[in-house]
Amino acid sequence: MEEYPVIVEDVTYSYPTRENVLKHISFKVKKGEVLGIIGPNGAGKTTLCLSLNGIVPQFFGGRMSGKVIVAEMNTFEHTIAELSTKVGIVFQDPLDQLSGIATTLEEEVAFGLAMLGFPKEEIDKRVEEAIETVGLKGLEGRSPYELSGGQQQRLAIATVLAVKPEILVLDEPTAQLDPIGKFEVFETIKELAAGGQTIIVAEHEIEELATFADEIIALYDGEMVLKGEGKKVLSSVERLKEIGVDPPSVTELTHLLRNELEISQDEYPITLDEAIKLYGEVLK
């Protein structure tokens, strides 16, 4: 039987000051898979991420119908603290995540674990593992504020990973980073995905997302307008353009040439490698 660590069923949500930010959203995420969330700013991506560990609606208030089940816990029936041990959220700006009081990387990663009351030996072990996983080994003694943007975001991921969440949620983790920072963070996410971590990631960098997302949902004005396998969703070029999302360039290119190439939508390339193969043949 398949395991679904994340089940979202017909969720509709209004903030106290904004109506229907999410409308009838339903999806499931299989254990060990990566779900990408795409859509323009204001479509509800962040709200959906925050609903996965109960911050929405428990902290923000407002009205929510439907249900969210994460790691077999209904978010209405468990506290944010309980949910947070199973669902780790990484925010867009790493500076929002860091404690602001830790003077070293090690302390920063240990901080959350200490708050949760883990014994010292366990904390030390997990800190070491988490720092290694995100590729920051050797920088343990540095101040979090001496790091580059990409390193800070990887540190933020480490602080979340140290808690060993069943589900890792990343809300536009590369939006504020330069190309090196984006590369570093994507490499870290890909490694975690390859290691079987269940991941939900909201992203505007569609061409990167195409290389590692198993499933993708597209949000627009609070509605889920597309859902399915990554390849299927990203090949829906016209629908994506309608909601203001640019598909990968190579996918859009192939869509423009679909008549000349006599190619059907389910054969569109969504990654550079697939496109190199296709156009290498076409131009032979």
Next chain:
Amino acid sequence: MAEPIIKVEDVWFQYSPEVVALKEINLEIHSGEILALIGQNGGGKTTLAKHFNGLLKPTKGRVLVAGMDTKETPTHKIVAKVGYVFQNPAHQIFMSTVYEEVAYGPRNLELSEEEVDRRVKEALKVVGLEGTEEMHPYDLDYGKRKLLTVASVLSMNPEVFVLDEPTTGQDHVGRRVLSDLCIKLNKEGKTVVVITHDMRFVARTAKRVVLMAEGRILKDGPVEEVLYDYETLRKAFIRPPQVVELNLKVGKFPEKFLTVDEAAEMIRGILKSR
């Protein structure tokens, strides 16, 4: 050739004795150009751009704006020539209505109220924010707030626009709106300098690209030359737009292209001629 609007002559800049942010920079920007300044954070892009309007003065060397040395000219004269749109709208916006925000600059130029009003209306029209005059800037969404910061520079009517990472935090529609706006300003005769990490934006917007790394200019040339210099870009850890990479890796296209539309047109031509 006409005198450049911005001339950077052997400029070095140090934030402190240990931190040398710019090394031996020589650069000429001519009136009417539209160029992108690319490179990693910490490479010197923003530091250099802040020399263009006198926000920073060189430690060594000199910067001439419309022939005026930024070290010897009062800043208000430089600022009237070169407008700077900051990366974070929150660092720029401080009035309580959209109208007042855009009127602030021209009022400081001591223009008549009619002229101020005319400029505010014109600037809001260019960026597509007419009708929001009485709104609070923070009631605009992030993308529109960015456009507001452009309008408040536009109302000063500078010759040169410097936009510092306008694409950061923007979704795809927001990036396209900003690209269109840069192209429009340039068509109206403005010189436009954009700092960005988004190579698809660069390919669509800029005609010239300056690549910086470790405080130096690594490459300066036409957009198709720089974005096709895979080796140099790789040294700076930058990937060209996906269609450029496709062109380079397939290696069978007769010419360079920069955008999806250009690529489609070329491939269509090849297929037809067979």
